[in-house]
Amino acid sequence: MNDDAMDLRARNKRATRDAISNAALRLAIEQGPSGLALVRVQDIASAAGVSPRTYNNYFSSREEAICALQADQSRRAGQALRARPAGEPLEQAVVAAMVELYTDPEPDRAGLRMIMSTPELEGEALKAFTMAEGPLAEAIAARTGADPARDLFPAVTAASVAGAVRVAGRHWLAPGNTDSFAAVLTRALSCAFRATPS
Amino acid sequence: MNDDAMDLRARNKRATRDAISNAALRLAIEQGPSGLALVRVQDIASAAGVSPRTYNNYFSSREEAICALQADQSRRAGQALRARPAGEPLEQAVVAAMVELYTDPEPDRAGLRMIMSTPELEGEALKAFTMAEGPLAEAIAARTGADPARDLFPAVTAASVAGAVRVAGRHWLAPGNTDSFAAVLTRALSCAFRATPS
DNA sequence: GCACTTGATGCGCGCCACGCAAGTTTGTGG
């Protein structure tokens, strides 16, 4: 995962991929949620210094390219939870892991707003956040000794957590909100674990 | 919502829409998750007895057409919960509502498998299930007297419930499973409300 | 160095979403 842990080929690949998704997100933000159709594949490719055909080797749709960074972050949810001390209670560990994962650094409002409140991106955005569920469920199962094949608890909890992250994002973007994302996220996760009014 | 509660125009529109989404889902199932690319817009349209252009007036992608029935079902989640007696405890009401909504009739294995385990449909499928969250959150807020603008609890709970439904579907489709969907769904929802190993 | 693997690019094809402008059906008021 660290750069010097892979060969030149892999590093170049990752670099191009990052360049493309960064360019895609940046251009999308520039046009805003309403002008997404104006962001052409050609624009993304040339902004990333790459041919349109190459762009297409990495992503098979503009939506996927735009949401790729968010998806990559979500993929790290499992490892974030595993990084917590083994003795820590589940809820506490999950909250700490998610707060660390999603608030380092504090998310970019424009980017998150672009992803979360553009209708054409809704499907990809959901995929991006849902991407956390698999790894998270595995990490939860490992931590609690549950059997992922029989117990529904790990997968359901992972889904609840991912859902809480989404809801927290939406609430954080709402006009008039002044709290830090960490605070909102903590509140949302606490709801997910209690499922009772807070 | 009832057929005779709308004029001819509305009924015809709904009929066309249903014809298209049914045709889309049927054709997709026939080709299986691997052959989705073989289902052309032209095929869906002619199977539904409608022109390709008309198909496009109802849906803006094949994926959307295929998942439309699932999406419509999810949209009814709010009303399903509101139909429960007012005094009933939240968890009990939610479980009853979801079981009634999603197991009447028992879901079609081929259809659900098509939707839930076809990579190209992942985004639309997530949208379809997530579509339940908004109405559900409103119904939960109404039932508990929470303020949707300030309290995260309704939205987070709705997201947990929708997630549990998805997880239940995946588990129910898993090879070797013999339980009824109602049973799996009940178990999943109970996990969502407790967030502790069952 | 040299053969081999892997990624980047150009080209071309089939498909698709959608604006536009008829043509056709449905609902309404005289």
Next chain:
DNA sequence: CCACAAACTTGCGTGGCGCGCATCAAGTGC
């Protein structure tokens, strides 16, 4: 009963896009 207006369907044309295929260039292991 009829004409008119609103709404739906359809055909056509256009701009993009996803992707297979063949080729070229860069990186890798011996």
